[in-house]
Amino acid sequence: MSELGPEIVERWANTRGPLFTDMYELAMAQVYVSQGISERQAQFDYFFRSAPDYGTHQAGFCVSAGLGPFLDWLGSLAITSDHTDALAAMTSPAGTPVFSAEFLDWLGAPGRFDGIEVRAVSEGRVVHPHVPVISVTGPLAVSQLLETSLLNHMNYPTLIATKASRVVRSARGGSVLEFGMRRGPSTGVNEGIRAALIGGCTSTSNVEAAIALGRQPMGTHAHSLVQAYMALGDGEIEAFRAMASTAPDECILLVDTVNTLRSGVPNAITVFDELRADGHEPVGVRLDSGDLAYLAVQTAKLLDAAGYPDASIVLSSDLDELNIWQILTQIGDDAERVGIDPAPIRKRLVYGVGTRLITSHGSGALNGVYKLVGIESGRSASGEVDWTPAIKVSEDPGKVPLPGRKTVWRLYDQRGAAIVDLIGLADEDPFPTDTITAHHPNRSGMSQTIRRSDISHVEVLQGLVTDGPAESMDVLAQRCADDIGRLDAGVLRLVNPHRYHVSITDKLNDLRRELVANAH
């Protein structure tokens, strides 16, 4: 293991630049360059093998996120002499250079990353296992080089957008705020927050990320504010008064530092009355510990009785989709027992969701992969690429990727619900006959029959990505919400969801069988 000298290291920031990739991508690119096959066209597909399984609950779908930042990165790639110098300094165990001058010249050539064609499912859309979310076509060596960065740009954001969409769904219309930066993965929280907004979070506590994403950051205050006043000889109510007088129009008070129902809420109401007397309307309170459902019902009763039926109740403390579901269920039970209507309580709740969202609690990684599916075996007289499908055999049939250049259709039933993602070859017609056989993507012999007459609409899911302005968070979040609205209730279940059908056509099934047989 050689170390790099400080004259190289000090020029580097540890960021996501052009060498934000795995070493073996460069090693393979060098092989392709030295063997004279680097410029052959190749296609790689990005897909994931299964939606997250959180242990006690499971995702029935994923929300695609990360495409925009990946395209920005791809568009910004520029290899400089800093990069080639650092690579030139790397040595083998025998002391010889790892990278040849020929390869470094190739890598540093202007426009090296031009000529990459990206077809993708739009960011923010609902996506399912096995479906190529992104297909990259371009020179073999360059499209190989992109692998690790593409995976890094897509896997974590898709994981977090998926989790966020679940939390937002469990909140049943209540706002969900992202609060995770304190325990999240260092700078990765910024990409996680972007994904959380796509999944439906209203905003985030992270000031810098919120501004960069065009949202106003949200927050209340910490226990330390009350602690500070208490240590100085004052009480909770003086801390609340300080907060209210400083920010009279956005006053949300944290009421659990001393005792929620005996101290926090009564003190908050006193201060709210003072605010109102001064012509300001208080915003709400926050509960951060204890039995949140019970406390929310009791707090709502106290606020109602004091004349604050519209004051928000912000809940925080290790929330996730199951906890929120449980809280809302218990609020229904508790409210019924004390004879009040739970609906207005639910409507005033806001959820601050931190660690469990930003780390995708229970399933900390998405198993997305980037697999070679086709390569140029020659050119026709007119210069058209002759594509040969590539396969990877595996002892585990579930791990044999779908070979060749493909098309994905999403089929909607007569109610407008998405019912199957059908994957076929690039030049296929999804319905060559009125009834087709749709095969399980990795279980041999399992298939279903689909009648064209049952289908209201056939959508081509991937599109060619072209240069254009970045899509706003609002557009992406709306796209996600629209797509979720087209899923069946069974697929949306938080626990044990119905499995959405992803199927492959006869022709793709035959091609894979043939390639696997040839490989063995």
Next chain:
Amino acid sequence: MSELGPEIVERWANTRGPLFTDMYELAMAQVYVSQGISERQAQFDYFFRSAPDYGTHQAGFCVSAGLGPFLDWLGSLAITSDHTDALAAMTSPAGTPVFSAEFLDWLGAPGRFDGIEVRAVSEGRVVHPHVPVISVTGPLAVSQLLETSLLNHMNYPTLIATKASRVVRSARGGSVLEFGMRRGPSTGVNEGIRAALIGGCTSTSNVEAAIALGRQPMGTHAHSLVQAYMALGDGEIEAFRAMASTAPDECILLVDTVNTLRSGVPNAITVFDELRADGHEPVGVRLDSGDLAYLAVQTAKLLDAAGYPDASIVLSSDLDELNIWQILTQIGDDAERVGIDPAPIRKRLVYGVGTRLITSHGSGALNGVYKLVGIESGRSASGEVDWTPAIKVSEDPGKVPLPGRKTVWRLYDQRGAAIVDLIGLADEDPFPTDTITAHHPNRSGMSQTIRRSDISHVEVLQGLVTDGPAESMDVLAQRCADDIGRLDAGVLRLVNPHRYHVSITDKLNDLRRELVANAH
């Protein structure tokens, strides 16, 4: 929820700048400024409440990481008009500005982040629950502002350095390479990789992070290289020959694309023979699927028989500390059964550890917090700060932080093993008498007796952080290894570790009891 206009957004990168903090820190700082108490001295402690519990296994200690980058961030803070403009544009539900001109003037004043004193346990050291790893002292408003960024800088790196140290330990001297960027948390992987190197990983596959950290990145090749040659009508061996001829002095061949023992290893040996005939020494093979322990033994036998007893065998595929432990145990069993010595097999193994390290599989977040422990109640005639300890009461006694300004001593026994971290008040002597009572940090009534005669060395754990050059990865990794070497075997157990004693002195115990009683 108002949105920020594009004229503000487009000036922003989503990075870790001066507003990489939670909104509520700014809200509280504004309260302190408006109430005239922003410049009072305050102390906040950073500590975590428990070491990670991975479900089936548990950490007996943590490895502190993140301090260096936090100090770099702190030293680089500069509020510009971009920042104050963005804050000035934020509005309350009533449409009024969230931040006053007075507060923004205060925030943007030159030298705003000067005057912060940081005392800390050195980065890379073994640390335990409840111990203040960092103590920040400075003006109340500014030290409050630092909270979220400090937590973000420390929690995830400490989590990953801890996991890495466990994986490295389970590898028993085999090199561990960090391979996680493809499924790790976006740009957060860079901080995770730095932490993994502190925890003992030899290097990483991430080219950019490796260079920035002064290491040579490591890698082999992917299945796609073999796939590409096969799709073009060649076989695995042609792919191996291409790799070997391009990089003859660092040839590591991935042998599981077709069939490890029937195809991959025999083909690799053929190519190794060709390399050697040309005067090059092959480096090794990589196994990425199947029963890694069985395949490692069989591969070692084949390589030995062919004359390559020193060729490395790189293992990868969802590795973590338990899997590696299991693999090494099984190799012992398998080797014995086939009558060969397992020791040389273990010695040639290298581990590529990806997703489960970079996501801290099983425990995705460290529960580190930043709590107000003291505040200036006045000044003496000579200008010395009079400190009042701050407390936060909680219904859960385990969540009451240790109040006041404190000192931490690490006590070593006569063998030189660290046996207890003792936390006392700042002006205490750890051994006012020859025998002291050391109290459990959060279980009332539990204590142990410590005799000074049993202690060989008393170390003050926190030190004042002063400006200086950044510490190298080698220094940090060595510090970690040295500290781990001073832990008892029981504390180092991967499963069900012995609980290292963290205790508090009589005086600190009394102070907390008194403050809690007063608060109630």
